[in-house]
Structure formats: C-alpha cells, structure tokens
C-alpha cells in the first residue's frame with residue numbers, strides 16, 4: 001500500500017549551524033541550541049554558533065541555506081540527494097501513479113536529522129503526517145524582529161519593535177536599487193526537467209489548512225514577470241496551487257503589478273511568460289512581498305538592501321531572469337482565456353475568504369532545481385501567525401515612507417497592527433497645523449503601500465505609542481468625537497480576499513474609516529491634562545514600596 005504522501009513532508013521553522021561561516025550568533029541561537037540539544041546528533045552541539053554571516057550571500061553550503069531561509073520562512077522538505085544529477089533524465093523512480101496529493105513518499109527526504117527523527121516518530125504511528133503539519137502550522141513560533149533583522153543584515157541593537165521598524169525604514173530609504181547582474185550559470189541548473197519530464201508533483205506541496213482547495217507549492221516564493229511595454233521586471237509573491245504535473249493555478253490580486261502585466265499581455269492577445277522561484281535567498285522573497293513602486297524591480301531593491309547585486313540567469317525559454325542561487329525554478333507561461341479552478345486558501349485576513357473560482361494557470365515548460373533543494377513556504381491563517389509581524393513591520397515602514405514622500409511632516413510612528421496588517425493602521429504625529437491629522441490619515445489610508453484592502457486608519461498624538469493597542473484604544477476613547485472625527489471613504493481598492501465583500505458581488509470595492517483620535521488642534525492647549533504619575537515619583541514609590549503598589553507583579 002502506498003504511504004500517505006504527506007508522511008514525509010515536514011514543516012518546521014528552524015535554525016541550523018553553518019559550518020562554513022561560524023560568525024554572528026544572531027537571532028534564533030536559542031532556538032537552534034534547543035533543537036541541537038533535542039536532536040542528539042552532535043551536529044548541532046550545545047553552544048554551537050548559529051546562523052551565517054548576516055550580510056553573506058545566499059551560500060552554497062546547505063546548512064547555511066537552511067539557516068538563512070528559516071530566519072523568516074518555513075522549510076517544507078526537499079528532494080533527496082538521490083535525485084541529484086538526474087539532469088534531463090528525470091524518470092519516475094516509482095511506478096505509483098502521481099496524483100495531486102503529492103509525490104510518492106520514496107521521492108522525498110528531509111532537510112535535517114531532526115526532521116528525519118520526526119519521520120521515524122510518524123511512521124511509528126505517533127501522529128499522522130497531516131496532523132503534524134496542521135499542528136506545526138498552528139503552533140509555529142512567532143517570528144521576531146531579530147529574525148527579520150538577520151535577513152535584512154541589520155546588526156544594530158534595538159529594544160522596541162517601532163525602533164526596529166524605523167531602522168528598516170531608514171535602510172529602505174537609503175537603499176539605492178542595485179541593477180541585477182546576469183551570470184551564465186548557477187547551482188539551480190544542477191537538475192533539469194523538460195517537456196514530458198516536467199513533474200511538479202515531484203515536490204512536496206503542503207496542504208497548509210484543512211479546507212484548502214489544493215496543495216500550495218507557492219507561498220514563500222517569487223513570481224517573475226515583465227512589463228511588455230518596457231524593461232521593468234516585477235517580482236511578487238502570488239499564491240500557486242499545484243494542479244497537474246505541468247500546470248499550476250495562480251491567484252494574483254487586482255491591481256498587483258503581476259496582474260497589471262498580465263492584463264497588458266492579454267490585451268495584445270499574447271501569453272505572459274513567467275518564472276517562478278520556489279525557495280532561495282529569503283531577502284529576495286522579503287523584497288518580493290514588499291510594496292515596491294511600479295517600474296522598480298524587486299531584484300534590484302533586494303540588491304540595494306543586500307549591498308550586492310542579485311545575480312540572475314536569463315531563461316532561454318521565457319527571456320526572464322531568475323536568481324542563480326535559487327533552489328527550484330519553474331519556467332512557463334500564462335495564456336489568455338485559459339482558466340482553471342483555484343482555491344479556496346486560508347488567507348492572511350484569517351479566512352477562506354474567496355471561494356473556489358476560475359483563475360489563470362501557469363503552463364510549466366521546464367523545471368530547474370538544485371541537488372536536494374529546499375522548498376520554503378509561508379503559512380497565513382487566523383492571526384497572529386509567523387507572517388503577521390513581518391507584514392506589520394514592512395507595511396508600517398513603507399506607509400511611513402510614503403507619508404514622508406508626500407510631504408507630511410512630523411510622523412513619529414506608523415504601526416499596522418498584526419491582526420490586520422493592511423486593515424488597521426495607526427499613525428502617530430506631532431500636530432503642527434490645522435488639517436495635519438486629516439492629511440496624514442487620508443494619505444496613509446490611500447497610498448500605494450497602505451491602500452489595498454485597508455479598513456481603519458487612526459491618527460493619534462505623539463504621546464501615544466502606536467504599537468500599544470491599550471494606548472490606541474485610550475486615545476480613541478478619549479480624543480475622538482465620532483460625529484466629527486470619523487470620515488468614511490467609499491468605493492476603495494479591495495480584493496476578493498476581503499471577507500466583508502458579499503460573495504455575490506462582482507466588484508471588489510470596500511469602504512474605510514479615517515479616524516482622528518488626537519486632541520482637537522484648535523483647542524489643544526485647553527485639552528485636559530493627562531493624569532499620570534511622573535517618572536521621578538513613580539521611581540521613588542517603586543523603590544520604597546515595590547511593584548505591588550502599582551498592582552504589578
């Protein structure tokens with residue numbers, strides 16, 4: 001009897017020691033040490049140096065690659081070394097029929113010994129693989145600013161998430177996109193599947209949520225397209241569902257750059273060439289999921305953040321670039337008029353928001369992959385989850401930047417709260433003139449980085465920490481007059497993932513509120529004084545009576 005294909009798929013965020021770059025203990029060292037201690041393999045001994053040099057290129061060493069990828073993404077699994085070098089002769093190793101449920105178990109192996117011991121536990125009947133995946137997806141540890149800093153190469157210390165957001169904002173502002181450079185070859189070309197030998201079902205696409213309509217190969221990935229009218233190469237993350245051996249459905253939200261490219265090709269009745277990168281330097285993925293303006297390639301943005309250009313190979317099939325150090329690359333096209341069923345998928349708002357529907361799909365003409373490639377994924381679901389912090393930090397920094405670009409002065413902080421990283425944004429300002437608050441709110445709620453599927457934008461004074469929900473609710477409850485302080489905007493940019501849009505609606509438009517929760521500018525000097533203990537008195541009382549005096553433990 002065939003083993004459950006999922007029984008060999010393992011989802012695990014982990015840090016691994018890089019034997020080749022024993023520098024920079026970095027974030028996650030504790031987690032990795034704990035793993036090392038549990039693995040009992042001696043490969044990661046207690047106190048082992050974890051991670052690779054933060055500014056290093058995505059390396060050739062596998063442990064180093066695992067360490068890099070797992071700083072912000074989940075590792076799913078990989079093909080075994082036995083696949084290595086099969087080059088153009090990727091004949092099936094098993095006579096079992098391959099279904100969309102996944103590849104024959106014999107085709108899969110694991111990226112680390114800890115995973116192997118999990119497999120042993122699973123085969124001994126402790127739990128089914130799908131239970132393990134769901135549990136793992138539900139209990140994955142939260143991402144941390146430190147892990148994100150590791151990916152971004154930010155080495156300065158910080159003690160507040162807003163401080164880190166500001167650091168990323170500064171880095172992004174100073175970032176001059178570095179044009180990618182073309183190279184002739186790279187490790188991703190180690191194995192090739194072409195024509196009839198293409199088989200996406202060789203890869204362990206995970207079923208991330210119980211009611212997903214299929215197995216999603218692409219969640220922590222790059223989708224590369226080109227504007228047909230210019231040299232602009234865009235890179236986005238748009239979910240990809242494995243279908244048949246050479247087709248995969250793709251969902252691109254309205255207004256996303258990949259969608260605009262597609263519309264342009266289809267208007268000319270032409271297929272859109274596309275490359276998909278499954279696994280690789282997480283900095284490339286980070287850039288792909290950021291709201292980089294139209295006309296700028298995320299490859300070049302990533303190069304600027306990295307301080308070294310992204311090295312790419314130009315595909316002779318699609319004419320599009322892909323990173324030379326990628327793990328797996330799919331080269332293909334999306335044809336006009338061709339649609340297949342896709343979804344539903346447990347999405348970032350926390351719902352199976354859009355029903356199964358007809359979406360374009362990619363015809364895959366060639367697959368390239370490294371020996372023993374690492375397939376990474378991201379797992380959105382009911383928040384908070386690993387992605388929410390990352391999304392909160394990037395969205396906040398990009399909205400902050402766009403406010404400054406629009407000339408709005410005295411922005412003291414922007415925070416897109418984790419449970420609704422696009423939908424609940426707080427902007428803290430030092431009020432300087434009448435109308436300043438409204439200006440900040442309207443721009444934050446409509447700018448490129450903040451406009452998509454936004455719902456509430458709240459503007460608060462500079463004594464409010466926008467990341468502290470208690471502070472924000474206090475400002476809302478005491479400095480907002482609902483009658484005059486809430487503006488509703490109608491017919492705004494949303495998507496089929498918005499759970500508040502009726503399923504029968506054919507138009508994805510929403511309304512949104514811009515809320516002024518600041519002392520009214522014109523009588524701010526007469527606004528009641530805040531009743532709070534001064535830090536000096538508080539410290540004296542603390543020293544004398546202890547924390548219990550304040551009801552603290």
Ligand SMILES: Cc1cc2nc3c(=O)[nH]c(=O)nc-3n(C[C@H](O)[C@H](O)[C@H](O)COP(=O)(O)O)c2cc1C
Pocket residue numbers: 219220234235236237238239240251252253254255256257258259288289290291292378379380387
């Ligand atoms: C894990 C993850 C999954 C995503 N999935 C999708 C998706 O399926 N469709 C989509 O339109 N955007 C998706 N996004 C959001 C886009 O990647 C993001 O908006 C990006 O900035 C789009 O790039 P673009 O501005 O070049 O279109 C996802 C983001 C992340 C982080």
